[in-house]
Amino acid sequence: ALDEEALVSILTQPTNAVLKQYKRFFEMDGVDLEFEPSVLAEIAHEALQRKTGARALRGIIEKMMMDVMFEVPSDTTVKKVIIPHGAVSGKSVPLLLTEEELQRQAS
Incomplete structure (x- = not known):
C-alpha cells in the first residue's frame, strides 16, 4: 500500500502530475x-482515509479547486493563487492575489 509520502510524490514528481497540470x-x-x-500532506492524508490510493488524488484536488477554476479566468487582476493549509477540509479558502497585493508583499 502507498503511504502519505508516496502519494505526495505522485502529486508532484511525474511529468504529467496532477498539480503540474493545474499549474500549467x-x-x-x-x-x-x-x-x-x-496542503500536499492534507491531500495525501485524505486519499489514505478514502482507502482508494492514488485514484482519489485527482478528485480531492478537483473538489478543492472548483471555485478557483471558475473565478480566476474571469478576473484578469488575479496574478497569484495560493492554496493554504486547510483547503482540503474547507477550513480555509484559496488566496487570490492581485499584482498590487504582490508588490505590497514584496516591499
Whole structure:
C-alpha cells in the first residue's frame, strides 16, 4: 500500500502530475499557482482515509479547486493563487492575489 509520502510524490514528481497540470492551466491565464507544502500532506492524508490510493488524488484536488477554476479566468487582476493549509477540509479558502497585493508583499 502507498503511504502519505508516496502519494505526495505522485502529486508532484511525474511529468504529467496532477498539480503540474493545474499549474500549467493557471499559467495560461498568466497566474502563478502555489500550493503550501502542508496542503500536499492534507491531500495525501485524505486519499489514505478514502482507502482508494492514488485514484482519489485527482478528485480531492478537483473538489478543492472548483471555485478557483471558475473565478480566476474571469478576473484578469488575479496574478497569484495560493492554496493554504486547510483547503482540503474547507477550513480555509484559496488566496487570490492581485499584482498590487504582490508588490505590497514584496516591499
